[in-house]
Amino acid sequence: MTSSQARDVRRRGFLLSGGLVGAGALAAACTSNAEPEAKAPTAAAAGGANDKPGKKVTVGFAGPQADHGWLNAINEQAKKEAGRYSDVDLKITEGSNDAAQQASQIQTLINQKVDVLIILPADGKQMTPTARKAMDAGIPVINLDRVFDTAQAYRTWIGGDNYRMGLNAGNYIGKRLGGKGTVVELAGIDTLPLTQERSKGFDDALKNYPQIKKVGRAAAEFNVQTGQARMAELLQAHPKFDALWNHDDDQGVGALQAIRQAGRKDFFMVGGAGAKSAMDAIKKDDSVLKATVLYPPTMAASAVRVARLLGQSKIMSDLAEQELPSSITLFSAVVTKENVDTYLPFAFE
């Protein structure tokens, strides 16, 4: 083949790929997930004098890549909450799971001289020095959920309680079973501290019920595909049991599918995190899923509020304290058919 021929072929190749891009652009119309935006649920309305517009506050927000329903909800909650206040200007960075990249994004926010920083680190330990830099520069840091190594790196920590999530799941199951029966646990990624804490809380709660035995446990990876696979195998390993706790509602979509495929109805299931699909199922009450334990993404909305109060040097009027607290741990409520309507507006998709 001569070189001109070769060039010809290559050109043809490029033309072809050009055509493909065109076809792709057409098909891209199919990627829409838009739904008429009607509801814009925000966290429980704040009241009192604190809600009145005050000094303008610029809030920087840096989170990890939103590759999971819960993390996605964190970003949305922060944006929506900031939109409610005319005196809040939210500067949100493109999320990243790479520590170096997140550090540089935070550095950019510091350079822009934001008034308050909200950081949900991809990895708390790795991001500690960067957060301290912000504190040293006089910018108060609100640490969201994944905690920094030292209290010197944040002004206030707001986060969920993984241990209590397991505790509440275990106690709910214990009560519902009347203190007697067998239990199976479908955990999340086993190497994560949050999974270990959830499991420890669950086990500790089950100790209150000596006649309840945990007979099986498997670890999925917080996605539907592994949730389905591990659940299908667990169901084979345990032809009969009374209750199931699944750590995460995203993988729960797969787990529920595996349960339907096996045609099993001999137990009830409790989920975790609080996804909309899970709450819808609880409300409809047509599957084994009877409850889910919250890990509220509304913490991002709370963080925006606390950031605003910090920036305007205000305090929480419902507390007697003259300063904002340095640590706020959220409660992991158990959502059941009875109270699901309260939580449904804050469920994440």
Add this chain to the structure above:
Amino acid sequence: MTGPEGVRAEETGATASPPADSAAAPPPADEQGRVEAAAAATGARGRSRLRLGELRNVGLIGVLVVLVLVGALTRPAEFLTYDNIVVILTLASVIGVITVGMTFVIIGGGIDLSVGALVALATVWATTKATQVYGTGGVIFCALAVGVGCGLVNGLIIAYGRIVAFIVTIAMLASARGLAINISGGHTQTLNSDNQALVNLGYKDHFLFGRIPPLVIIFAVVVALGWIVLNRTTFGRRTFAIGGNPEASRLAGLNVRLHTLLLYVVSGLCCGIASIMLIIMTSSGTSANGNLYELDAIAAVIIGGTLLSGGRGTLIGSVLGVLVFTTINDIFTLNNLTTATQQIAKGVIIVIAVLFQRLLAERRAGSSAS
């Protein structure tokens, strides 16, 4: 012996059925002779090679038998039940279909690291609200189109842009998963009530004869088609020839570039089919799907006895490899062992399986040489 050895072309030889690969250029009359020549140029040893391939499979079957024994002994009441075997085969089918495509690519001398990301993108694209409007047919078409389209892009850049497959497919891995996250916004997208026909295929009342899951049938059909194309058509023989020695194949008159392109399209198509199966299994699509599928598929292909440098391999070996891995997973979950222990054992079993195969092969080679 120099270079990658062994092309199985002449095993099927003159008895081969007429070429089924109408997509490729119509073969000239003396095509057969040229392929033979290309095969000869790569130094095939014919008959003994076939035996070697079979031996590798025997080794894997041995591993599988040992695993089944372990499962049956540790959980006698649960392991060898109809339900559990359905679970194992169903879980094997998704990764199995991907492995079929991967076997073609690797035998053809390439590698496809983008399969997991393609599955993520295809499941997400096929389950968006905009796609679901078109119903079940739309979902199926979309998954296949995304798979084939991405495979086509891979193949075009590799074959005509002449960039190494490793780099192209790793780039596709990054961008396809990125696009999947972009489209889904990180959400898990479930099928709406209009498209439950797909989900129903996963339920027992839709099993064929009430016993065989449709997913396993799809898997079996893909494997059967793959086997026929690889072993009984010109397309298959060309794949072995090109993987064994692309230069000799080109000199023998094969359109190496077009063929390479088609191999990645085959892999993309398999990803599309696997995506539909995953949607049936989980009733949803998410950008987190297909995580590390590329490694699972490559591992299955390798322990199945396919040469990573191309030119030699069997589809049956790859399928056995998939079954070995799925069975290991199942046994570990049945016995309540932690993920960490599972990973250790998996690594050990891979090494043992490959060692076992090599010992068998060497003994065989030694005895046939004397």
